[in-house]
Amino acid sequence: MANQYAHLSEVFYALADPTRRAIVGVLGRGPASVSALAAPFAMALPSFMKHLCVLERSGVIRSNKVGRVRTCELRPKTLSRAEQWIAEQRAVWEARTDRMSAFAERLHQEDLSRDKRKHRQP
């Protein structure tokens, strides 16, 4: 994929649907044929295929056809990239929170020192 950011958009969009997240959940347990995947969903096959297409276009899954059977499998590296992006944003936020806490603690210690000096004065 030429644009890494565009790619993440497709991955998050693919995960923004409960049916597609359920498919990801099933494929986590191992590859499955399209018909086996579709069976538990009360959905017409063309609609189900559209969900698979969105997942495959995003790189969250890949599929392979042997004879008349198309088998899908998860691509965990794609999920890892999305997970990593979120983790990075949290890390920036947490680093800032840590700096804020350290700064608040420094102010508190400075206040305590000032109070002590005041009490020492006659």
Place this chain on the structure above:
Amino acid sequence: MANQYAHLSEVFYALADPTRRAIVGVLGRGPASVSALAAPFAMALPSFMKHLCVLERSGVIRSNKVGRVRTCELRPKTLSRAEQWIAEQRAVWEARTDRMSAFAERLHQEDLSRDKRKHRQP
């Protein structure tokens, strides 16, 4: 107001856009006013506000208006929930991969034992 327990579909949809992800990146460094957030984006304010609405509806950010200034801040717990969902899917996949590897190793050891027995026979 954004719901703290916003659905995962809304969270992933909110992250499925490069402008909204850029806003998340900026807010990771600390709260910011809408006007400060909008300044670097070559976008009309109403379009930018729509992006903020999507983020706030999903619970990824929250905003607060004091006087005429609306300030936005990140809600890292919402990001954590999305991150955790992805991590859980990967964990299921990795547990399966580990079991597959263990099973393949067992088959390999059984083959070796069988070969040894064959060689011992006259």
